[in-house]
Amino acid sequence: MSGGTKRIYDARSQYTDRTKTNENSFSPLTVIMKNLDTSLLLLSSKEEPVVQQVLNHLADFARKADQNIEDLKEQNLLELLVYKDLFINADSVIIRRFTLYLITVLMDRTQLGELQTEQTAQLLEVGFRFYLKEIDEFCIEYLTYIINLCLRDPKIAQNTLENVEFLEKFKIIFISSDNPDTVVNSIEAMHKILQIQSAKEMLEFTALPGFPIDRVICELTNDFLQIRLAAIKVLKILLADTSEESVFEPLHRCFFVLQQLVKAFCANPKAPDALGIIEVLATALRSEKMTKLFFEQNLFDQMVEHLNEDVDMLAPEVVCTIISIFAEAAKYQYYLARIHSARITEMFLKCLLKSKPEPSPFVIMGLNRMTVHPDALRTIVAGYEHGVLDQLVALVQAAEVSIKTREQAAEFIGNLLVSSFRTTADQLMVMNISEALAKTIEQGLPELSIDLILSVLAIIETLAQNDEHRKIMGEYTPLTEQIAQLLMGSYAHSILVHNIFRCLCTIVDEEPVREILMKNYIVSSIKRALKSVSNLVKTAVTNFILQTTRFNEFVDAYIDRGILEVLMNFQKHAFCVSTWGPAIESILAKCPTMKFCIRNHLGFTDVTAGKDFYVSKRKFEDFRCFQNILRQDCSPLETVLVVNFDRPSADERDLICVPLHCLHDIDIGGDQKWAYCKRPGDRKLPEFLEALNETLALNGLVENPDKIRRSIDFENVAKRSKIIAEAVNSVMSVDIKILDLNTTEECSRHTVRCHLENLRHVFHTNFIPLGEVQSGCQFERAVLFKCFADQIGLPCTLQRSVDGRMLYNEVPLPLELEKDIHCDKKTLKFMPWRMLRPTHIVDLMYNIGELYPMQSRQALQYLRLY
Known part of the structure; x- marks a missing residue:
């Protein structure tokens, strides 16, 4: 190519010397270490092969012996692994598995108390972070186990509910996992979370979308026993909630869980988890909806069929546990006929008699519920011949028996007394039930539960409804004594005190009972109850x-x-x-002395006959002052009139002699001795009454015309009142000047005062028998009129004036209106005395025997108010 043109390829003239490169590279290094401390230092290495090799050695070391695990704990390996986040940050799956395995081993050998809550929380927080991003099945298995162990701490379990992301993945993994270890640890972790929740929190937790309840139900038939046991524990908690908002609200789920439970039990009734399944099924049947499905879908028949097939192979105690489901179902009366037809009643009775050392509480509870069915009740009563009632009584008084069983036995006896009183009561009396109940109550609190004591008291109340049985129980004094002793120690429990007093009300008619109560400080117990802060206790004691x-x-x-x-x-x-x-009035009604002192009034039903009646001339603002006079003082400042028709002469035991050295200024002639008496005899008062009756007889007024007790002879009220008034006047008119009603001159009060002063010298005390009073004004005459009227059956009141100086009497005399059926004398004469109203005042001083309408001018003049 021409110059300036870029070449695509240039031939190499030089190459790298590979031999020299290999010679200069770092060759593999192998170091033999036999020291654990030094090996742990290598966990800080950034080379995965090194970390993997160290972890492999540590895992082999931990597998060899349990002591090796303790050595690793002493080296704080658990804290080191958590601190370094090895099982989160490591890219190698093998490292993560080794790390989680070691944590699992260390946690498995660590008790809950060995770790602080902060340490557990830190481990769990790291585990949560890894759990959210981990996909390896083995790692998830280890993590689930670690989380399950950490949740042993209730505080940690409570905080788990706030980790929404973890709960979501937890549900997904649990539902989709095929790993048995992951499944069992997930269920156990769920159980720990449910245990620390309130009912409201549990409802919110189980209502979360995708809550794996169906998976838990499916695991009831799992091949692995540990998974089945874990599922049973969770379902037992969830099924205890019978509300409509619970996770078992849908009918299909209710049927599914019942079907699974029955299927799991029938598959192998002798399996180790069979009794656990029965407990869960019994819990489920506490719901009416579950019970209805159980019977309508023939699951009940299926259970009974398998039970009858296997009953001979199963131990008696196992059979008695199995029938707990029928005890729960018996709560609903609609199914009692089917339960009894399946011979379940006989199973209950057999378990009651043969269970050693004691039957389970639900056996007795089932029998108790079966008594509603007539045929079942007849079967139970027929069992008395075989010792059913003897067994129940023995259970009630046996201190070594569980308290729940004793409670059920006592409640069952009480129910039998209601359902079949005559047969049961007669059998109990033959067994000397009084002694058994006394020995039971003697154990006292806290040995006995309140429910047991309440049932025992209910038995006593029911038996006491029969007069013969009440008499027998009353004669057995240890029973009453134990009840009284129990009362003194029961004031911390208001319901118990209430029922003890109610029980005592049923047996107090017997004289031995009353004597024992008096000897066992019943008055002190009543005082304490009256001062209680509980209205329930105060209501019981006043009743x-x-x-x-x-x-x-x-x-x-x-x-x-x-x-x-x-x-x-x-x-x-x-x-x-x-x-x-009413309790105050009830006491005062039986003691006219105190009633008149407190109320300053005696009504038509307040009768002065039958015991001493004391009336003081003085009006007391505080009745306790008069009480002290009656108890202690022998000479009150004012005269006290004593009324008694049944004691002609004083009892020698009531006489109090005055020593001679106390009589300095008194001339004592001969061998005369001074003695005073607060309960003096009254020789004249019965004579006056006899004379009065003779006068009434002469006038044909002794008995009411109809000869009906407590009827009112309105036709002759005025006549009888006048005769009594004249009799009073004849007794107390000595030196008394009869004045005109319209005069402003007072009656001879001075004469009366002197006469009473003379009587005080005669009797050496201010307690004067009413029959000895010969001079009297309104005060003394009103007392005698009331006492005479009470003796002959004339309705009459005794009223003290506002200033306290005057007494007067009132009688009922209907003011009949023409053509008024409500005032018909024929109807009114049968009216109870307590419904009568006073209408007229009796004149005892001026126009003897005259009746003045209340609020009339004559009545006001008589009372010196006009």
Whole structure:
């Protein structure tokens, strides 16, 4: 070519000397190292062959002996591998596999407590990053295992829910993987995540798109036992949610899981995971939708058929576990007939009697639910002859039996008492159930659960409905004593205290029960209950007070030992307790003395007969002052009138002698001794009553014309009132001047005061028997009128005036209106006394026996208000 033209090819005249190049190159270097520390230094090398060779040696070293793994842990190999990110940054698959294998081995030999949460979180974070980009199947298998181990820490598992990218790939790999190890570790990791979630979090987690629930269900029939066991654990958690929003809301999925469970069980009822499948199936059948599918799709028949075929080959305890699914299904009454027809009731009874050392709780629960079906109930009752009831009672009182089984046994006995009372109750009484229940309650809290105690108390309540049984239980005093002791230690549980008081109400009719309660500080327990912050407890104890004021010993205890005081002083704290006020009135109704002191009023139903009735001339703002006088003081400042028709002379035990050295300024003649008495006898009062009855008899007014108890003789109310008023006047008119109603002059109060002063000297005390009072004004006469009226059955009140100085009486005398059916005397005479209303005031001072309409001028004049 001509000059300036570029040549495309030039012939070479010189070539590279390859021999010289090879001689100058770096030849391979082989170094033999037998020191572990030195070998670990090579992990920092950037040469993949070097790193691969070191990792290979470390893997062989770890396989030789467990102690070698401990040596690697001491060298902090785990932290080194995580820090260097070898299994993420290495391009070589072999390096990544070796690295993950070593981490797996080290983690497998590491307990949860050995690693700090920060270390676990760091390892998991590196694992997540690798998991998201790794495609090698072996690496993913190792990574799944490592993640599964890290999730043992609940804090780590909780944080996993926030890693959305990981969860998405986790679901994809789990659904598509054919590697058994990857599958089992994925399911176990899912189980750990579900365990730490609340119900709401679990619902959100399982509602994520593509949640692999169907894959988990499929694995129930996997050939590998470990996978089946892992799937069972996950399903047991998920099936516990029976809400409509759960992952098992679609019917096809419900049927699929039931079908898989039945298929897995029927394939091999003796397999190691068979009992686990039964537990999951029992959990599933807690849902009515699942139970309906179970019966309608004939899965129940399939289970029963296989169970009957294999029942002879299976151990009794295995059979008893299997029938737990029928115990759950028995919750729905619609299927009880099919369950009983399949002879499941007999299976339950057999398991109850033969299970050693104790039957499972669901065996008794199944029997309890079967009692709704009549044929099943007859079968159970027929089993009494074989010791069914004996076994149940033994379970209830056996401390070594699990508390859940004891609870179910006690509940079952209570249910049998309701369903078949006569047969069950008679059998229990023959077995001396009182002793068994006493021994059970004696174990106390916390040995017993609250549910067990409540069931035991329910048994006592049900048996006590029969008078004969209640009497037998009442005579067995240790039972009552244990209940009282239990009450004192149960105030931390309001529901328990409530039920104990309710139980005591059913047996308190028996006298031995009342005696034992008094000896076991029932009053102290009542005080504590009244001061409780729980309205449930306060309602229960006030109801108990209402029930027990029928008995004088309880009424006396409530008044003398401070119960009434607590009720009165804590009324403002009991505005939500409807029985608080009635409890006060119930006590006061049985003690007219305290009622009149507190209320300053006695109504038609407040009867003064039957016990001492004390009325003080003084009006007390605080009833406790009067209580102290009755308890301790012998000489109150004001006279106290004592009414009693049944004690002609004082009891010697009530007399209190005054020592002679205390009588300095008193002239004592002869051997006269001074004694005073707060419960003096009254010889004259019965005589006055007898004279009154004779007068009424002469006038034909002793009994009501219809001779009906508690009926009201309105026709003769005025006549009887006048006769009683005249009898009162004849007793208390000594030195009393009868004045005109219209006069402003006061009655002879001074005469009465002097007369009472004289009586105080005679009796050496201010407690004066009413029959000894011969001079009286409105105050004394009103008391005697009320007492006479109560004795002969005339409805009458006793009312204290506002200033406290005057008492007066009111009687009911209907103001009949013409053609008013509501005021028909024929109807009103049968009206209960508590519904009567006072209409007239009785004049005892001026126009003896006259009745003045209330608010009339005469009534106001009588009360000195006009």
